[in-house]
Amino acid sequence: MEWQNDLEHWLEPFLKGLGNKTRRRMCPAYIAGLIGPGDRKSIQPMAARVDAISYDRLHHFIGAGVWDSAPLEATLWQQADDLVGGDNAWLIIDDTALPKKGNASVGVAPQYASALGKNANCQTLVSVTLASGEVPLMLSLRLFLPESWTSNEARMIKAGVPEQFRQARTKPELAIEEIDRIAAAGVRFGCVLADAGYGLSAPFRQALSARGLCWAVGIPKHQKVYPADVKLVFPVAGRGRPRLRHIPDIKSVAAHTMLEGAKWRRVSWRRGTKGRLAARFAAMRVRIADGAPQRIGSAGAQHMPGEEAWLVGEHRSNGERKYYLANLPADTPIKDVAGAIKARWICEQAHQQLKEELGLDHFEGRSWTGLHRHTLMAIMAYAFLQTRRLAQAGRKKKSPRATTSAQPASSPASHH
Structure with a gap:
């Protein structure tokens, strides 16, 4: 399949950061599993669909393997910046809920899920999306730990929460930490956008202003x-x-x-x-x-x-x-102020596609590390599809008669 060859090629700079040979095979296999056909994108059905990959190895790669996700993140952010970064890019802060049964999975608790518009038993991830025009690229998904977790050290240790993430933090505080990491990596954006869940926080707005950032919030x-x-x-x-x-x-x-x-x-x-x-x-x-x-x-x-x-x-x-x-400056035309406010919706398209097509909410492991590695693989898969879609759109512009090749099962649809 043509897209799989493209994926192998696209992943080359990422795989350098993974070191050993088995991991360099597991990463493309996992991402191809998320992109490919099939209703469930948890490890067992993904492994079952590919003869060459054993469940144990794929499971070990995500849940227990000793590797650092930072080099992969750095490569992802560089790619995203190359594609859509710049003074006209938006950095959009939001959160998304992953419904969960039981109470053993890291960070799971009855809490407000904005996508459902009600309280539900779920994990909540703070999301950071870089977007330009119609093209969103998710940069980061970070788990929010509710009070029922941060007040219980033993529970956090059991779920493998690293020590530096065990203190209670609000979602706006997590967002500022992620913005600092992304800005330090040199990702370029012109304005930070967020909904009222973040905008109602004076410390959040003040932290953005203190960093010299433009912002527009609900x-x-x-x-x-x-x-x-x-x-x-x-x-x-x-x-x-x-x-x-x-x-x-x-x-x-x-x-x-x-x-x-x-x-x-x-x-x-x-x-x-x-x-x-x-x-x-x-x-x-x-x-x-x-x-x-x-x-x-x-x-x-x-x-x-x-x-x-x-x-x-x-x-x-x-x-x-x-x-x-x-x-925004006092001389900004109202059309531009409105445009900034309304640009936030593109991140919801990214959330929806990550869930409906790339199995973001299908992960069945319980640990902090496993969840964050799974989400990283999902946003890498999304970035690959966006890169491919932009390349094809570029080809279409150059030669209007060219027929596009078959798309993988989950190519992001254009936003309406």
Whole structure:
């Protein structure tokens, strides 16, 4: 099969990092198993479909073999950067849930699964995707450990959680750690995007700004903001000691309240397969109320004004209203602000294809190492298919009459 020859060739730079000969055979076999036909992409059925590969060897390679995934990751990130990296690329933070039975698999617990829209027994992976235009490439999937795990050292040791990953971390904290690793590796991107699950975290937004990164994130409608021209004043004390600290001359209000009087207009951010994509947007400059807390009378805690940013509201055609913050420059056209906000959806296409076609959620092992190696193999398989698809699209552009060769069973479909 032609795609298998392509895969062997594409994997050559990755295999250098694997050292011994058996591992260099197991890696292509595993990835070919994820790409090839068959409903189940767990180790047993994959091994059964390939005569030359024994279940024991494939199982050992993923679950117990002594090899470091860092060189493979470095090669993957380099390939992704070559394909879609640059100032116009997005780095998209999200998470995805892998439903699981029982409670022995690492990180499994009843928790909110955004894809299902409800609580479910699952593992949650924080995902980082590099995307440009219509092309997403997943860079990293990192397991989130809920409190029921981080509070139980013995349970983590049994599942093989490395010591440096045993402290409790929030999903936004994990995301920042991954962004730091990816940026340190030289991957180029222009702006970080995330949904309200991350955007509601002031430490997450502030960590991005502290790193000099552009960001556009969803927020809950009750996120507090100030007008951009808020002033800090020394209040006059009626009696008692004079106030030592200045305070804002106006109270912060919820994002949705701030936009009530704003001008809403129809904005189109790009052309989709069914014509231009558009919705009604309102945007204004604000100061985010995420500075130090201050108490004013009995009105409860107010926060000091933080950095200036765009506050954006979106009215969707189905009546839904969504709210966002973006630290893009003040002279950014609203069309570009909307385009940044809407570019996040491409990562959901990647999640869906990784699950439906590449067996991301079929792994049956229980250990930390096994799970992360399986997810790395799945995102390498995805990167291979995207590379191949782009090469074929390029060939098609050059010679419109050329017929494309047969696609592997799970070639990513173009995004609508």
